[in-house]
Amino acid sequence: ETGVTQTPRHLVMGMTNKKSLKCEQHLGHNAMYWYKQSAKKPLELMFVYNFKEQTENNSVPSRFSPECPNSSHLFLHLHTLQPEDSALYLCASSQSGTGVRGYTFGSGTRLTVV
Amino acid sequence: AQTVTQSQPEMSVQEAETVTLSCTYDTSESDYYLFWYKQPPSRQMILVIRQEAYKQQNATENRFSVNFQKAAKSFSLKISDSQLGDAAMYFCAYRGNNAGNMLTFGGGTRLMVKP
Numbered sequence: 001e002t003g004v005t006q007t008p009r010h011l012v013m014g015m016t017n018k019k020s021l022k023c024e025q026h027l028g029h030n031a032m033y034w035y036k037q038s039a040k041k042p043l044e045l046m047f048v049y050n051f052k053e054q055t056e057n058n059s060v061p062s063r064f065s066p067e068c069p070n071s072s073h074l075f076l077h078l079h080t081l082q083p084e085d086s087a088l089y090l091c092a093s094s095q096s097g098t099g100v101r102g103y104t105f106g107s108g109t110r111l112t113v114v
Numbered sequence: 115a116q117t118v119t120q121s122q123p124e125m126s127v128q129e130a131e132t133v134t135l136s137c138t139y140d141t142s143e144s145d146y147y148l149f150w151y152k153q154p155p156s157r158q159m160i161l162v163i164r165q166e167a168y169k170q171q172n173a174t175e176n177r178f179s180v181n182f183q184k185a186a187k188s189f190s191l192k193i194s195d196s197q198l199g200d201a202a203m204y205f206c207a208y209r210g211n212n213a214g215n216m217l218t219f220g221g222g223t224r225l226m227v228k229p
Contacts (some may be wrong), residue, residue: 040221041221043205048216056216102207105158108158
């Protein structure tokens with residue numbers, strides 16, 4: 001049990017589909033993050049939420065839509081994606097305001113856009 | 115903006131030997147935190163070790179230790195007595211005080227351990 005759970009583990013979707021990725025943490029953290037991990041590229045920060053409020057949108061295309069209904073849950077809604085969006089999407093959490101102890105990560109969702 | 119560079123895309127080590135993974139970073143801050151994360155095939159990023167920049171003493175966690183050279187902006191990871199389970203991607207990360215909670219990651223080093 002990692003403390004951060006991501007579902008689904010794998011997802012294949014067409015470019016016209018709408019799907020959602022889910023992240024859940026039971027660590028009492030109040031900051032949550034979405035990262036994109038593509039082959040041969042550094043991890044790219046997508047979104048940051050502190051106490052359910054979005055505090056960072058790292059120039060992410062609008063076809064990615066995050067949602068944070070509470071401090072324990074984070075969603076990433078996907079629609080009309082492109083093949084280049086295929087990647088591993090990682091969710092992480094930390095204590096807000098610090099992050100000095102690093103993040104706790106989930107195991108990611110492997111997304112393939114066909 | 116801070117950048118983190120890992121110049122070794124791949125490294126290999128014989129089981130029971132020692133290996134050092136390199137990491138350099140660029141920052142104008144004086145107070146910050148550095149991390150090494152391990153990502154095995156299971157994909158979950160696991161925190162290996164962290165270093166606080168204001169501490170001169172190098173952090174150590176069992177077989178893992180760092181060589182933190184603040185003036186050189188270098189933060190290498192040494193793995194002693196390498197084990198097969200150490201095979202993974204290793205990522206260096208930086209957390210400054212001027213960017214909220216956010217971590218900036220390097221491009222990663224793939225470590226292979228030979229039996």
